[in-house]
Amino acid sequence: MADRRPVNLEISTLKLPITAWVSIMHRISGIALFFGSALLLGALYYSLDSEAGYAMVQDFLVDSVLGRLLLWAVLVAAAYHSCAGVRHLLMDIGYGEELESGVRGAQIVLGASAVLALISACWLL
Amino acid sequence: MGKDGSNVVSNKLQISIYRYRPEHDEAPWMQDLEYETGGRDLMVLDVLEGLREQDPSLSYRRSCREGVCGSDGMNISGRNNLACITPLSQAAPDGRLVLRPLPGLPVVRDLVVDMTMFYRQYESIAPYLINDSPPPAIERLQSPEQRAQLDGLYECILCACCSTSCPSFWWNPERFVGPAGLLQAWRFLADSRDTADEERLAGLEDAFSLFRCHGIQNCVASCPKKLNPTRAIGEIRNQLIKRAV
Numbered sequence: 001m002a003d004r005r006p007v008n009l010e011i012s013t014l015k016l017p018i019t020a021w022v023s024i025m026h027r028i029s030g031i032a033l034f035f036g037s038a039l040l041l042g043a044l045y046y047s048l049d050s051e052a053g054y055a056m057v058q059d060f061l062v063d064s065v066l067g068r069l070l071l072w073a074v075l076v077a078a079a080y081h082s083c084a085g086v087r088h089l090l091m092d093i094g095y096g097e098e099l100e101s102g103v104r105g106a107q108i109v110l111g112a113s114a115v116l117a118l119i120s121a122c123w124l125l
Numbered sequence: 126m127g128k129d130g131s132n133v134v135s136n137k138l139q140i141s142i143y144r145y146r147p148e149h150d151e152a153p154w155m156q157d158l159e160y161e162t163g164g165r166d167l168m169v170l171d172v173l174e175g176l177r178e179q180d181p182s183l184s185y186r187r188s189c190r191e192g193v194c195g196s197d198g199m200n201i202s203g204r205n206n207l208a209c210i211t212p213l214s215q216a217a218p219d220g221r222l223v224l225r226p227l228p229g230l231p232v233v234r235d236l237v238v239d240m241t242m243f244y245r246q247y248e249s250i251a252p253y254l255i256n257d258s259p260p261p262a263i264e265r266l267q268s269p270e271q272r273a274q275l276d277g278l279y280e281c282i283l284c285a286c287c288s289t290s291c292p293s294f295w296w297n298p299e300r301f302v303g304p305a306g307l308l309q310a311w312r313f314l315a316d317s318r319d320t321a322d323e324e325r326l327a328g329l330e331d332a333f334s335l336f337r338c339h340g341i342q343n344c345v346a347s348c349p350k351k352l353n354p355t356r357a358i359g360e361i362r363n364q365l366i367k368r369a370v
Contacts, residue, residue, distance in 0.1 A: 003240070005151045005231035007147055008200065009295060013225060015203030016343065020292075023341040091340050094363075097347045097356040 017099075022106040026084040029077040038073035065125075072117075072124045079116035083109045132167045134213045136219035143225040145232050153232065154231070157252040164211065169201055169208040169216050169224070182276050187237040192349060195284030203230060205286035205347040211331040219306035224278035227289035242298040243285045243305065250302060251329070255321035271317040279356065280350050281305060287344035287354055293337040300333035304354030311357035312359060314364065322364075330365050 043061055046053035061067035087105045090096055096105040138160040146155035170190055170301045178182045185208070186363040192210035198209055201216045204224045216222055230238035256265065275277055288303035302310065310329060313319050329335045335358060344354040 003231055005147070005233065007229060007231055007239075008143060009228050010224045013203060013223065014200070014228065014290075017341075017346040019340075019342040019346070023339060076257070088313070091359070093363075096357060097340075097359050098353065099342060101339075102342045102355070120335065 018106045018110075019099075019102045022084055022087075022109055026081060026088075029081040029084070031076040032073065036077055039070070040074065068124050072121060075120040076117045077125070080109070080113040081118065082108055083113045083116070091097070099115065134162050134164060134217075136164050137220065138162050138172065138213065138217060139221045140172070141221070142176070142183075142235075143232075144183075144235055146234060148182075166212050166214045169206075169211045169213065169222065170197055172213070172222070173197075173208060173224070181183070184234045186347040193282065195282035196352060198227055198284035198286045198289075198349075200228060203352065205290045207284060207286070207349045210349060218333065227285055228290050229295035230285075238334045240285060240290075243283075243288055243303070246288070246298070246302045246306040247283065247309060249314070249334075251321070251325065252309050252313065254316065254319050254320055255324075257333045259318050267316045267317050274317070276311060277352055278308060281308055281312075281352055282350065284349060286347045286349055287352075290347040291341070292341070293339065295335060297337055299343070301337040302334050304338075304358070307338070307361065308352060308357045310335075310353040312363050314361065326361070326364055326368055329361060330369075334360055335365070342365050 043057045047057040048054075061071060087096065087109050090105070091102075096102050140158045140160055142151055142156050142158060144150065144156045155205045158176060160175060162172075168190075170187055170304075171185070173185055173187075177185075185199065186196040187209065187222060190197075190209045192207050193209070197208040200223075201211050202221075203210065205227060206216075209253055213222065217312040224236060226232050226238045230240060230242065231261045233333045237340050283305060285305060287308075290305055293301045294303040307329075310325060314322055319325075338355075340355055340358075342355050345352075348354070
């Protein structure tokens with residue numbers, strides 16, 4: 001018999017700690033990276049394929065504002081995903097497992113990736 | 126803080142409370158109520174007791190009313206905690222209190238959830254000493270250092286605040302032991318009198334029992350006893366790795 005009892009699971013009613021947000025964003029940036037890598041690989045493929053392909057990549061990704069914004073988004077996702085990933089590795093060897101150190105680690109991840117996002121914006125945009 | 130050092134609480138408390146009475150309600154709904162606090166920094170449980178005098182159909186669990194029994198775990202203004210030791214100054218600093226049942230478990234009635242899955246996972250880690258050597262004439266002794274290994278582990282009151290704040294437990298309550306169960310798994314692994322380490326570790330090495338933990342620390346943030354399941358899970362993971370290499 002199917003359980004017809006309700007379950008209270010409205011995420012919007014919950015107050016999550018910063019450590020949870022950092023984890024959710026780790027997943028989102030991972031998905032973004034997955035599609036971003038497809039984009040980059042596609043660009044690499046067409047740029048090597050022919051002179052016309054090279055020109056097309058140049059037009060769509062390098063010379064257009066939208067294309068560079070897209071590239072920037074992929075870089076931001078990579079920066080964030082790497083920072084959060086290093087935090088995970090550190091936690092695996094026992095650093096940042098307390099609530100205070102975990103929160104500090106989460107803040108450092110956010111701060112470091114914001115700086116990296118800014119640097120890549122200056123470089124790309 | 127007020128001038129005399131007491132916490133200032135607004136006189137009129139706005140309460141939004143999750144109601145579900147299976148014989149009346151098709152679906153759960155939020156009931157809006159007001160409560161006169163008299164400016165006192167009451168515990169959330171005091172408010173619930175007052176509300177129940179007005180409406181005896183309001184259901185919740187409670188017993189010791191001092192944070193020892195673990196019965197009144199609930200979601201208080203977005204965070205899991207025990208109603209009896211959560212003051213209004215913390216739960217409703219703006220005079221608005223939202224009470225919902227612990228997330229992820231089936232609701233029996235109002236704030237009462239069915240804890241079966243939670244207890245089943247606790248049971249799965251064999252929460253008792255296993256020792257295959259013949260019992261001595263007196264107790265099995267521990268040095269003070271060995272006993273100290275259990276501090277921060279044995280204090281768990283099984284209120285389920287941690288496990289019901291954990292997304293891995295929400296999505297896989299049948300297969301992921303959850304923070305409360307894993308804290309207790311480490312409590313017995315860490316016990317010098319227990320000889321079943323091998324069996325205990327073997328029971329946790331699959332992809333779900335322990336490794337569904339992604340270290341987001343909702344459990345640590347919600348534990349009313351300030352215990353740290355994340356660290357306990359890390360300790361077990363280290364043992365599992367040592368055992369594998």
